[in-house]
Amino acid sequence: MTVPQYLRAFIGIQKRELLRFVQQRERFFAALVRPLVWLVVFATGFRAALGVSIIPPYTTYITYDTYIVPGLIGMVQLFNGMQSSLSMVYDREMGSMRVLLTSPMPRWFLLLCKVAAGTTVSILQAYAFLAIAAAFGIRMPALGYLTVLPALILSGLMLGAFGLMLSSWIRQLENFAGVMNFVIFPTFFLSSALYPLWKMLESSRVIHAICVANPFTYAVELIRFSLYLQLNLTAAAIVVAALAVFSLLAVLGYDPRHGLVRRQTV
Amino acid sequence: MALLEPASALSVREASFSYGAGTALDAVSLEVQPGRICFLLGPNGAGKTTLFSLICRLLALQGGEIAVAGRPLRANGSNVLAEVGIVFQQSTLDLDLSVRQNLRYFAALRGLRQADADRRIEEELARIGMAERLGERVRALNGGHRRRVEIVRALLCRPRLLLLDEPTVGLDAQTRGALVRFIHAEARERGLAVLWATHLLDEAEPDDDLVVLARGQVAAAGTVRSVLAQAGTDTLDGAFAKLVNQRRQATS
Numbered sequence: 001m002t003v004p005q006y007l008r009a010f011i012g013i014q015k016r017e018l019l020r021f022v023q024q025r026e027r028f029f030a031a032l033v034r035p036l037v038w039l040v041v042f043a044t045g046f047r048a049a050l051g052v053s054i055i056p057p058y059t060t061y062i063t064y065d066t067y068i069v070p071g072l073i074g075m076v077q078l079f080n081g082m083q084s085s086l087s088m089v090y091d092r093e094m095g096s097m098r099v100l101l102t103s104p105m106p107r108w109f110l111l112l113c114k115v116a117a118g119t120t121v122s123i124l125q126a127y128a129f130l131a132i133a134a135a136f137g138i139r140m141p142a143l144g145y146l147t148v149l150p151a152l153i154l155s156g157l158m159l160g161a162f163g164l165m166l167s168s169w170i171r172q173l174e175n176f177a178g179v180m181n182f183v184i185f186p187t188f189f190l191s192s193a194l195y196p197l198w199k200m201l202e203s204s205r206v207i208h209a210i211c212v213a214n215p216f217t218y219a220v221e222l223i224r225f226s227l228y229l230q231l232n233l234t235a236a237a238i239v240v241a242a243l244a245v246f247s248l249l250a251v252l253g254y255d256p257r258h259g260l261v262r263r264q265t266v
Numbered sequence: 267m268a269l270l271e272p273a274s275a276l277s278v279r280e281a282s283f284s285y286g287a288g289t290a291l292d293a294v295s296l297e298v299q300p301g302r303i304c305f306l307l308g309p310n311g312a313g314k315t316t317l318f319s320l321i322c323r324l325l326a327l328q329g330g331e332i333a334v335a336g337r338p339l340r341a342n343g344s345n346v347l348a349e350v351g352i353v354f355q356q357s358t359l360d361l362d363l364s365v366r367q368n369l370r371y372f373a374a375l376r377g378l379r380q381a382d383a384d385r386r387i388e389e390e391l392a393r394i395g396m397a398e399r400l401g402e403r404v405r406a407l408n409g410g411h412r413r414r415v416e417i418v419r420a421l422l423c424r425p426r427l428l429l430l431d432e433p434t435v436g437l438d439a440q441t442r443g444a445l446v447r448f449i450h451a452e453a454r455e456r457g458l459a460v461l462w463a464t465h466l467l468d469e470a471e472p473d474d475d476l477v478v479l480a481r482g483q484v485a486a487a488g489t490v491r492s493v494l495a496q497a498g499t500d501t502l503d504g505a506f507a508k509l510v511n512q513r514r515q516a517t518s
Contacts, residue, residue, distance in 0.1 A: 094358075095357070103347065
């Protein structure tokens with residue numbers, strides 16, 4: 001296989017994911033409704049009660065709804081990663097996963113292409129959400145909409161790889177809902193998406209420690225800092241490391257010599 | 267790289283595989299030559315789908331060796347799959363995409379240029395009588411047409427070896443007959459080697475090759491004609507029942 005052939009496969013997988021995304025419009029709206037409910041209902045209600053003091057990257061006092069926008073972008077990407085994971089379990093049950101895995105390209109490459117394609121979709125959703133947030137008056141620095149792109153790519157890849165890893169462990173579609181309850185909600189709530197870490201520390205040391213250990217916290221912080229034209233190196237390094245670990249486990253999970261899929265013929 | 271039987275499109279030597287304690291394949295050997303169709307016959311659980319999964323690397327071989335066009339799977343990895351077209355038992359088309367979009371996606375996974383892919387898609391669809399369905403969503407096609415699209419997809423990469431896992435299940439007699447004739451013509455005209463798993467014994471012609479699998483082992487192998495002679499029956503149904511029973515008695 002040559003480099004142009006790898007590139008064609010990469011583009012082909014991206015195109016397919018985008019075509020499916022365009023044809024499943026309800027998926028697009030569902031992905032936006034969830035964070036919008038948080039932003040419009042939850043954040044508006046808490047806006048009066050909660051204010052966030054000046055913490056990096058913010059240089060001034062901000063309202064609660066401004067604080068949670070990066071967390072809600074993370075939520076969009078987290079749910080998209082899980083949606084991709086669900087569709088991979090479905091594809092595996094329906095057999096269409098076999099078309100991907102019987103390509104002459106290396107399996108690790110195909111799986112990472114799949115994650116990259118899901119990331120593209122999640123970035124489109126994230127920008128749509130940012131546009132709606134701006135319509136509600138929550139605006140970021142103009143250049144922030146551009147500087148957040150690398151952060152969205154990294155966090156999207158990390159959460160996509162996380163979903164891929166989960167899909168290699170989940171044997172049946174019926175088990176998916178249960179797993180998601182144990183994964184999505186703890187991942188989201190036990191992070192800095194809704195509250196700053198120092199507020200968590202005031203309430204509970206244990207919860208704070210869990211939030212600090214949660215890679216999703218760093219995805220949210222990476223997005224938050226990037227929106228304000230700053231690079232949080234610690235967050236970037238942890239997101240990259242988590243991406244590497246999740247990718248490795250996902251590739252091993254889909255390797256018939258090592259993974260759980262060996263017992264169920266993908 | 268070491269070559270196994272360069273003349274064979276597919277060479278399976280002593281292939282073995284177990285799901286935990288249950289043996290699915292026990293030292294199975296077979297060869298498929300270019301231009302030949304080899305039918306793989308066996309009751310449910312005989313190991314046909316396991317063998318297909320091993321050939322296309324969905325499962326990892328535990329014993330023995332499999333080579334495609336003389337290139338062993340173990341040594342050559344997924345590269346070998348460039349020579350293989352596959353039609354799975356279950357439909358694997360994306361129902362929400364059109365015929366063209368499904369085929370282009372597959373062509374991209376094989377690294378084909380889009381211009382080449384489009385040309386081949388049109389050619390192959392015309393050969394199978396579906397040129398006018400190019401823009402239709404797969405969801406709108408009936409079972410027979412979906413199967414034809416899957417066969418076209420398997421042939422797009424100009425494979426040396428075509429794997430068909432019960433491709434005619436659920437099709438009416440007329441569609442089934444047309445597909446059987448099409449595959450025989452493809453094998454003859456293009457020198458394509460075909461390994462065809464089926465329960466439907468009337469799909470084989472007397473000069474086709476036949477391997478009868480029972481309980482993960484080869485119960486008989488040869489041309490259809492020679493297996494009938496070996497079993498001492500006139501019909502393939504009779505031969506199949508006799509050989510499978512013999513294997514059951516031998517292994518119980």
